[in-house]
Amino acid sequence: MNYFEEIRRQAAATPDKEICGFLHLTPDCLTLNAVAKRNRALQPQLQFEISTEDYLEAVMAGTLFGHYHSHVGEDDEQPSAGDMAQFPAINLPALIYSVSTDRFSLWRPAQMVRTLHNRWFVEGIQDCAQLVMDWFQQENKVKFPFFPRPREMWSKGLVAFRPYLTRLGFVNVDKPEPGDMVVMSVNCPNNQANHVGVLQKDGLLLHHLFGQMSVRQTYSAEWQTRTVCGMRHL
Numbered sequence: 001m002n003y004f005e006e007i008r009r010q011a012a013a014t015p016d017k018e019i020c021g022f023l024h025l026t027p028d029c030l031t032l033n034a035v036a037k038r039n040r041a042l043q044p045q046l047q048f049e050i051s052t053e054d055y056l057e058a059v060m061a062g063t064l065f066g067h068y069h070s071h072v073g074e075d076d077e078q079p080s081a082g083d084m085a086q087f088p089a090i091n092l093p094a095l096i097y098s099v100s101t102d103r104f105s106l107w108r109p110a111q112m113v114r115t116l117h118n119r120w121f122v123e124g125i126q127d128c129a130q131l132v133m134d135w136f137q138q139e140n141k142v143k144f145p146f147f148p149r150p151r152e153m154w155s156k157g158l159v160a161f162r163p164y165l166t167r168l169g170f171v172n173v174d175k176p177e178p179g180d181m182v183v184m185s186v187n188c189p190n191n192q193a194n195h196v197g198v199l200q201k202d203g204l205l206l207h208h209l210f211g212q213m214s215v216r217q218t219y220s221a222e223w224q225t226r227t228v229c230g231m232r233h234l
Contacts, residue, residue, distance in 0.1 A: 002150035003034040004104065004124065007097050010036050011070040015099050020048040020069040022058045023095065030211055031123035031151065032065055045072060047082055065122065066093035077105040093125060106146040114138070116206060119214040124149045129161060131208040132181055132196045139179075140233055142168055154210075157192035158183065169234050176230025178203070182219075184226040193228040 001009070003023065010019045021036040035058075041049040048069040058064045067090065071077060077098035079087065087094055087107050094107040106125065113134055119126050133144040144164055153160050165181075176182045178201045186209070188194040197207025200216060205223055208214035217223075 002124070002148075002152075003032045004148040004150055006034040007068055007070070007095065007104075008102075010034070011072075011097055011099050016072055017044040018046075018048040018070050018072055020050055021067065022050075022054075022064055023066040023068060023093070024058070024061060024063040025065050025122070030121060032125075034068060039069075064092070066095065066125075068095040068097065071096060071098045071100075074100055076101050077103045079105065079107055083107070104146055104148055117214060117216055119208060121208060121211050121213070123151055126208070126214075127210070128196050128208045131206065131214050132198055135198050135206065136181075136233065142233055144168065154194045155188070157188065157194050158196070161196075165231055170231040171234060173230040173232050176227065177232075179232075181231040181233075182207070182223075183228045183231060184223065185228055186226060191228070195226075199230070 010021070018039055018041070019036060020039050021034055023032045024035055026033055037050050037054045039048045040051050041047045050067070075098060077096050079096060083094070083096070091109050093112065096105045096107070116131060116135060119131065121127060127149060129149055136142040137144065147160065147164070170181065173180060176199050178199050180199050182197045182199050182205060183193045184195040184197065185191045185193050186195040195207065195209070197205050199219060200206055203219055204216040205219040206214070206216050
């Protein structure tokens with residue numbers, strides 16, 4: 001069970017109260033575990049609160065990456081005013097799951113969003129799709145909604161990603177040019193597209209492979225051979 005499914009499972013167990021917990025890196029540092037903590041808020045149907053003791057214990061574990069909580073009732077997955085008042089102080093990525101919409105949102109510290117080169121990989125939060133989405137938001141003001149990207153999604157290609165691209169005005173092009181998204185197939189059965197990057201003005205490819213740091217590297221013959229198509233934002 002991936003951590004998105006685990007958060008859904010926890011929220012379903014108490015749909016009238018906000019759940020909360022910490023996101024810890026797994027031993028291989030590639031994905032996350034959702035570790036539930038008691039919601040100590042006086043009105044848990046409206047907000048969440050994690051004790052100082054639980055927070056310090058999570059920090060001392062040495063694997064703390066972020067935190068999560070749910071929204072209940074008619075609240076959607078977007079951060080509330082109360083969330084936004086405390087997130088910058090905590091300064092860790094935050095996942096929010098809405099029971100009513102069955103969707104997630106992701107808040108990250110500004111520096112994490114701005115840094116495109118030399119990002120370390122974390123499944124579903126810092127991967128090739130997130131890198132591309134952050135680049136287009138910074139360069140073209142294209143805002144993507146967040147959607148879960150567990151490891152098994154990529155074995156099916158870009159099926160889950162394409163609807164967002166179409167909705168946001170991306171169209172297929174045969175040969176990508178600088179500023180285009182590059183859609184590639186990397187060790188995927190039947191050469192399905194399962195990896196994305198952005199072709200830069202200097203001819204370098206910005207992308208983020210599984211388990212590696214994000215890089216800018218030459219868009220070499222090897223990567224051109226792996227390219228399925230380009231996608232251009234109109």
